Amino acid sequence: MTPNDPPALSCSGITHHYPASDHEVPALHEVALSAARGRVTALVGPSGSGKSTLLRILACLERPTHGTVEVDGVDATALSARRRRELRRHRLGYVFQNPIDNLLGYLTVEEHLGLATRLRRTGPSGGELLDALGLAGRRTHHPRQLSGGEQQRVALAFAAAGDPSALLADEPTAQLDRASAHLVGAALHQLAALGHCVVVATHDPELTGVADDVHELVDGRIA
Template sequence: MTQSDAAAVRGEGLTHSYRTAGRSLTALHEVTISAARGRITALVGPSGSGKSTLLRMLACLERPDEGRVEVGGTDVTALSARARRAIRRRRIGYVFQNPVDNLLDYLTVREHLELAARMRGIAPVGADLLDRLGLDHRAGHRPRQLSGGEQQRTALAFAAVGDPAAVLADEPTAQLDRASAHLVAEALRALAEAGQTVVVATHDPLLMAAADDTAELVDGRIR
């Protein structure tokens, strides 16, 4: 992947290890990666290659042992936990693999977007975004009334409210059927075409085909 001064989110020299069963496992080895605005970047590679760890670093959910992460031009690595939470809330959208982990049972699709707007300190938005992701007819429905694919597209809409620096998604189609996965891929493409930066960790050929850029990880290194 090419690096760019205009990168919306960037990791430089990222190294990270986990302690497990009394020993240390290095998940990332000096990884440098950039994701540009208006493009989909796919993180690909075998299970255990470090994709999810890298995604969590870029999303400010974990701090690297070494290296730095920039979000919208801000070096977030050295910030306090409180400041990192503020960056994550306002400047990062994150979508988990399991659809039910992304939404609140008691809120409708529209209310999720209203909540996202309040969290990011902006005026309520959503009609255009719902239309772009094919959810305008489901705005008044709660998660239990939606299919898995509709739940994931709602999660993407929630993540994209307020034009954050990046929307990051961890295997967003892993638990979906092919038809639903295709609609999620189209939703990601629609976000990128509207200028949103998207980074997705995936094994799915549909999402790989939708991506503009691909970074392959093998044993915690960019190949």
């Protein structure tokens, strides 16, 4: 990345309200931030602070009420629904909190990476990610044959395969024990070292500790 390149992922003026029966519930207020390749960016804050909502907006899973999200300099909020789906598929990887929700039970670990690179229309299968994340011995395993921590590291490799612009993870250690959480934190750090843009919403000090940039949300605002 050169100094003139846009950030991999950025947003500005993000305001978001959820509709209720007779009013709107505010979730985010004029949030702006950017995330670069080669760095781990953490969104932290108490429950209800808006960090998971912001992550979903950055991942183009939700449209904000107001504001813009840019992926490699492209205004995703200005795209049609079809083009937003294409952008999510090709340029963004997303990891859910529950490890098994990220994987397809009928595919092996290696087949997951092959699927990701086909969806993103890139070349090699991304097997080097398994080596980097300590999963080389699990290539032929199916998800149910893996521990929760291994499933989540495979999910990270699945999200990163095919070189997306950014990979995003929502509380990826929330359902893991401390040892597994430590390995997932190390995996996030390693993915950033390989040049990926990593954005994570978390309560976990383990993940905050590996982050290069930390943004704290309080009542829907960057503190």
